[in-house]
Amino acid sequence: LDKVRFATDWRAQAEHGGFYQAVADGTYARYGLDVTILQGGPQLNARLLLAAGRVDFAMGANTIQMFESVQQNVPVVTVASMFQVDPVIFMSHPGVGLDRFEDLPKATAFIASDMRASVWQWLKQAYGFKDQNAKPYNFNSAPFLADKTSIQEGILTSEPYAIERQGGFTPNVFLLHDYGYDSYSTTIETRADTIAKTPDLVQRFVDASIVGWYNYLYRDNAQANAMIKRDNPEMTDGQIAYSLAKMKARGIVDSGDALTHGVGVITDARMKSFFDKMAKAGVVPADIDYRRGYTLRFIGKKVGMELRPK
Amino acid sequence: MIPNRPAIAWRDIGVPLAVLLAALALWEALVRWKNIPPYILPAPSVILAKLIEDRELLFSSLLVTLGVTVEALIVATVCGVALALLIAQSKWLERALLPFAITLQVTPIIAIAPLLLVYLQPGNAVLVCAFLVAFFPILSNTSLGLASVDFGLRDLFDLYRASPWQKLIYLRLPSALPQFLAGLRIGGGLALIGAIVAELAAGASGQGTGLAYRIVEAGFRLDIPRMFAALALISLSGLAIYGALAALSYVLLRGWHESARAQDE
Amino acid sequence: MIPNRPAIAWRDIGVPLAVLLAALALWEALVRWKNIPPYILPAPSVILAKLIEDRELLFSSLLVTLGVTVEALIVATVCGVALALLIAQSKWLERALLPFAITLQVTPIIAIAPLLLVYLQPGNAVLVCAFLVAFFPILSNTSLGLASVDFGLRDLFDLYRASPWQKLIYLRLPSALPQFLAGLRIGGGLALIGAIVAELAAGASGQGTGLAYRIVEAGFRLDIPRMFAALALISLSGLAIYGALAALSYVLLRGWHESARAQDE
Amino acid sequence: MTLGASAVRETQVTAPALVALRAVGKTFPSGLVALADYDLDVREGEFLTLLGPSGCGKSTVLRLIAGLANPTAGAIDWNAPQVKNNIGVVFQDATLLPWASVFDNVFLPLRLKGVAREAASPRIEEALAHVGLLNFSRALPRELSGGMRMRCAIARALVTRPTLMMMDEPFAALDEVTRFKLNDDLLALKRRFGATIVFVTHSVFEAAYLSTRIVVMSRRAGSIIDEIEIDPAIPRDDDYRSSRTFADVCRRASRALRVSIEEATP
Amino acid sequence: MTLGASAVRETQVTAPALVALRAVGKTFPSGLVALADYDLDVREGEFLTLLGPSGCGKSTVLRLIAGLANPTAGAIDWNAPQVKNNIGVVFQDATLLPWASVFDNVFLPLRLKGVAREAASPRIEEALAHVGLLNFSRALPRELSGGMRMRCAIARALVTRPTLMMMDEPFAALDEVTRFKLNDDLLALKRRFGATIVFVTHSVFEAAYLSTRIVVMSRRAGSIIDEIEIDPAIPRDDDYRSSRTFADVCRRASRALRVSIEEATP
């Protein structure tokens, strides 16, 4: 077996389920891989660890990050995207005049600094969000709860659950994807030299991970969930169930291009569309060769599609 | 000939305790009266209940955090004192080394933690972060102490041709003790914060998670009572560390240093 | 009758500068020789280039951060000294108040910053965070200083029936000066870190973003040279603050305190 | 009073006691008994000198009177408590503020009494002139010699013109000529302002020259071995120094001192 | 040598100079000239006493000889530099370690020379017995009286049996009986170990009793006003104290002192 280290972007959760599934049910082993998952955290910069050679693969949060790798000449390449829909959302309190997306720009917005450096820039340009309304979000929704006229960023599969349970109401949820933010998410990135030296290893990792995701979504995922809870003892069954349900309902993993080309697929057209939007918003310079940042070589092979229930 | 008074009287424990309880009662009353929801500000009773409910989880996390704190404090003490001694040897060494120490002090570790993880293993990164925070006060205060040796005594040691080593052991270290201990009291609290910040920043890997992670996690889940329970544990640890170091100071200084004796004897 | 030596000799600037330059040269050599890519460890020359390239952005951020630092340091100094004075008034006040001060010190601000945002405006939250970090060393050291008054002098003031206020002004404050200044030197650096951590945690709003945000942003963008450029600005600010406070100490203490005079005069 | 001496008055002076120590005891936390069952009257207007071997408790007596320490037994009674507000003390160490100039050190007691700098200036300069430190008024204590430091402390005690002055070996670090001069200055001041003085010295000659009463203490818990009264009416001058009375006082004090020391040494 | 006295030997003793101050100047950063063009030989085996008004530079001379300060002009020549390794000093202040017991304070010089505690113990106890502090060996300095602190410092200086001993007013804080006893002890020690002693005192009698040479300094930059030799062969006892020679020495020294002070006072 080839030893492989994979860094995720957050603590173990259902959003990483496919990878845990592939470890737990022996898919990676069948592809000749011995995978160790290094779970992330608020400050863990997975791409930096990848670039420094501390891990072999890393989970990328969104496509903007990929553009930035290109801009900074960091030899990291995106080889697959497990999510077709970036689950990033805005939430607002219901019934305070913030029920439509058009209402949001005027509200105080709690956003994390990584969003501030990326999506926010586009939101400003595309929808007129304002810097002076931005306040930091440190993965604690109390300030949002305390201020009824505020909005907060979140992940479709997690923050609304906490708000429902602790805040005692169901917030309005706006999936940015629905408003034109067509970034990829939960991508697999690796170093350019890994691709050059051991393309076979990369292919096996991508294929096995895709298989893992199909299994996680559609088959028995108890082992994977047990593993998630072992890595992250705070994780509850309720949260996992909620996430899974939301992922399925919104087609986070398996929708759009994935329906025809299989999970993990990336297309040049969507990349171009997203890049043009971001370049127009000034999030990234228009003159970078963003195509260097990804490759279609390992995906679109319909791997594992047979696992999807008819 | 040293008075045999007990090191700690009931007042030293009782009074702070009483004041603390009063403050908690006020808090409880405020929360109840204003009907503040627990996710904004939980009442002390709620926090206590949570503390008891989650005791296993929280106390095992506390142990992890305290482990890092103690380790960091020890390393910071050793390094701080060692560097202070080195600096005290000559003005030239001071000029050459102090800028680095200051640079280390003002480097915002949470901001660079992602980088530290690139250079170091996570466990070491946490320790380095906690160490960096606790280190400077100890260095700075010990330096002041070493520089404040009475000139008459310095002359005496010069006269008897004391070696640098002897000056250190018999003169400079005892002279610097009061300031060093004050530095240690500052450093103790900072090591605790350092350990927490470091854990947040450099994150321990899965198995042993400290209180910092519990706090963030609880915040993420909006389990604010648990967050406060974890904060309460941290505060109590801080008080305990301070108390221990203050008692140490008292034992080491009573009898001779002004700061630790009563006047009319 | 005080010697008219200049406060700062060329050595006090030249030597640290030379050592610093040597260290930078070593770093540059290492990076070039080992061919370390800039996103792992950028060479000083690259950082300098970035610093010049992004000067407008970085310096305006620096101003924001320094503003918070200075404000926090001033507030921390005032509060630290005031509380130290209060505590010095009586053992009872000390017993009642010190636990709160310690609790504040060990409270990990980044962990509670989200809550601070609930209770306070962001600008104030940042200030409170930075203040909390700088406050304790000043309190602790000033307390030690106030407690270390020579007993003979204390007797003298008692004898002349000096009011508590007079004792403070003419005896305790001057006595505590060396320790207070050491506390200030520690606090200065901590206020800077505090300002940065606070900005990360409690964040200033859109218009003026400080260096902390620049660092994190650069980290996300993998623009590590810019991150180092911002860090370099922070280090330089820290050195400048320390230098200014050290010069202040020298001016205030030379002539009478051991720590600021040469021996053979 | 077994060691009688001829020309010395043995009768009690009738002046009222300014402060009276009654059966005073002072035991330190270390267990050391510095004073036990100690009685002493300080009478108004007198020049009382405590003589005794090193460590017998003289400084302790002064500290108790000054209120800087509390007796562990007995009582200290003040007949005129307002006197307590104008005490001057010269400690055994100079005890100067290290950060303040000689001028500011001498200014201190006046400053504490609320006197403005300009108003105090002439008195400070007078006091500095008395002790010969006028040229050093801007020097810091560390720039002074041991004797100069002590003189600064003396000037500080004189500057308030106290009604009760306590001096603990103030002239020990001074050369004899300066010492004689300051002795005479002190007597002149006392005459001018009618102060009461409690004085500690190791010089029998000085004691005999200055005092109206000498109390010789024993090393054994400060018990009093002998008490010698000297007629305050005798003018203190060179004639007195060569007089029979002076010689008698000296001899008697010396003898008492020797007894005190021999008694204590086992 | 304008103030001649009959029984005092005027001839130069031939003993070699142990250390010689040649045209030494000491100007402090404050601009104060403490010594200018100062010449002094310390001869082997002598008991040299410096007399002079307060602030004339006596302590400064001792500090220069001890190597604790550097002259700003001139040179200090040592004939036998190894002597420098066994100097004993009693400073004008007691200068004790505040955190160490009396025993440990006296032990300090031996400890610094590498002597083990057990080996040093008898010598320390002997020294403490000399100064009468045996019962206080476990006390901390702050628990001592002023005189006791000074005696502790004296014990510390004696315990190494130095070849060159410098003492800056060591007995000023002591009563006369103790002082006389310690004077004799010092002479006995000197006889036994043949030490050279440089001594500062304000007591003309003490100087006359102990010294083989007295140097009287003037306040004017420490210039030397008179130098008095006393035959070392004369036994120092009560007979000497009542001898003609003693009286002559005292008178001459006093006169020189007075000249020195009057010369300086403008």
Ligand SMILES: Nc1ncnc2c1ncn2[C@@H]1O[C@H](COP(=O)(O)OP(=O)(O)OP(=O)(O)O)[C@@H](O)[C@H]1O
């Ligand atoms: N550190 C110093 N800085 C400036 N001046 C000093 C310093 N030390 C001593 N002096 C000055 O030098 C002169 C001589 O001082 P020194 O201590 O030698 O006098 P001394 O003869 O020992 O007097 P005393 O009998 O009072 O001890 C004094 O005028 C004093 O003010």
Ligand SMILES: Nc1ncnc2c1ncn2[C@@H]1O[C@H](COP(=O)(O)OP(=O)(O)OP(=O)(O)O)[C@@H](O)[C@H]1O
């Ligand atoms: N703070 C203290 N703690 C314990 N013992 C003390 C303290 N202060 C003084 N003593 C003891 O009390 C006794 C009397 O001391 P005191 O200072 O009154 O003596 P003194 O007569 O002034 O002597 P001297 O002439 O040497 O100054 C001494 O034996 C001393 O050891």
Ligand SMILES: [Mg+2]
């Ligand atoms: Mg005394």
Ligand SMILES: [Mg+2]
């Ligand atoms: Mg002197």
